[in-house]
Amino acid sequence: MLNVLAETAPGEMLEGLKAIGAGLGYGLAAIGPGIGIGTVVGNAISAMARQPESAGMVRTTMFLGIAFTEALALIGFVVFILLLP
């Protein structure tokens, strides 16, 4: 392992670390919004099941909630694209 590390050029090492960082960063950024969107949609579904007549309004609000929550995951995705070697 150490031999391999010693033989690689510093540039390659940096690229590899960048790739690891990008992957980890996106993975971490996806956790919170994943839970958040789950909560939003789950509650919207139970609201629709209780009151089917308000389904239209609930659906609109649900998409709004998803859009705001999803923004964080998308910023993580942008960082992933930027860090990609």
Add this chain to the structure above:
Amino acid sequence: MNVLALEFPPVNHLFDWPSILFEDTPFALNKVGLTYLFAMVITILIFWLAGAKKNMVPRGIQHVAESGVSFVEESVVMQTIGPEGKKFMPFLTTMFFFIFFSNITEVIPFWQFPANSRMAMPITLALLVWVIYNFQGVKHQGALGYLKNSLFPPGVPVALYIIVTPIEFVSTFVVRPFSLAIRLWANMVAGHLLLVTFAILSATMAAAGGIGWLGAIALSFPMLVLMTGFEILVSVLQAFIFTILTAVYIGGSMHPEH
């Protein structure tokens, strides 16, 4: 990049297109520009043709235009701004159709490039929206009232304004246009990358022959078809979300919270 012996092109190659027409002039046109021209022309054509001949019972293209307009009216404007938002109907409807047509080229065979996966148009539209909702806020509440209502939201304990006001300032005046643009752009980039990945996977596996060919038929190609269907949904949804968020921002600056 070389992932598991798959030859995956660098990300830049998927989104940078060489100029096709008028090279080396400010009017140089590439696939992205052509897609936007296509979206613009088809949006104009739909409403032009639908408006030219007004039947009592809508048929064909008139039906498309009328159901589009009533969709924007019922599920975007009435839900967020209310009856007085009707004057924004032309703007919101045009924006919905324009964004939708420049997204849907993502799944049109042999074209397969969503124009909104380049940042230029999303950020332009978002800055336009920023100008419009700030203008509406100043027009309906006065400059001072608009600033007061958006920076000092009512119903917050006075001591908390130290924290709330900077957050509100950044989120209302700085981050909003960027999050609006990034939402559209990043969704389109992600969708395009997804489709490219599965297409390359299918092609490479099919070219390998034998068990790889079977795997392409059984696994990766059905996944590609499924993802194409999903991307149609995403194209409509992103156009809808962009429009509804615009309406929410305009509505928020037209009637302040009490």
